[in-house]
């Protein structure tokens with residue numbers, strides 16, 4: 571497994587070995603051993619699956635606050651997403667900064683979204699299936715949403731009018747969201 575670092579601390583892209591042959595391919599979707607050999611220690615407790623039927627469906631930007639913060643490992647089993655990760659740890663040298671990554675069924679890439687980071691995914695093709703594991707259970711009370719088009723974040727999604735859930739249509743700006751992440755303290 572290849573680990574690609576990004577401009578955000580702890581946000582890494584994983585490229586697994588893919589064994590192709592004339593039948594198709596085989597790849598280990600997740601190996602605790604490979605993760606730990608690369609210094610990635612997580613105890614995943616929940617496995618999520620979402621389907622975006624339409625290209626232009628945008629889910630996010632979401633995170634759970636402490637003490638129910640989640641690390642996520644995101645992959646695409648069918649289709650493609652533009653994945654966006656934002657540092658929401660107050661006091662972080664990269665607070666409010668984001669990275670973008672193309673995660674597709676064809677590139678087999680996964681992205682690790684650590685605690686203290688908001689996550690968003692824009693489906694680029696119809697019928698995009700997103701799978702992701704988390705290391706903390708879902709907690710609606712700690713679930714937060716930041717606007718995809720928050721001017722403070724200045725994210726170029728390359729898509730003008732995405733399909734959003736009601737929750738995401740009513741999301742907060744980063745400056746207003748109820749966020750208890752403090753860099754170097756609670757995570």
Ligand SMILES: Cc1cn([C@H]2C[C@H](O)[C@@H](COP(=O)(O)OP(=O)(O)O[C@H]3O[C@H](C)C(=O)[C@H](O)[C@H]3O)O2)c(=O)[nH]c1=O
Pocket residue numbers: 618620629630632642689690691707708735737
């Ligand atoms: C996340 C989650 C949701 N739900 C229920 C709550 C809602 O009734 C329904 C849809 O939830 P939501 O609209 O928050 O789902 P997405 O918009 O796909 O959000 C997710 O996708 C973005 C990209 C993320 O990074 C988050 O992990 C996650 O929030 O599933 C659960 O029962 N368990 C869960 O873990």
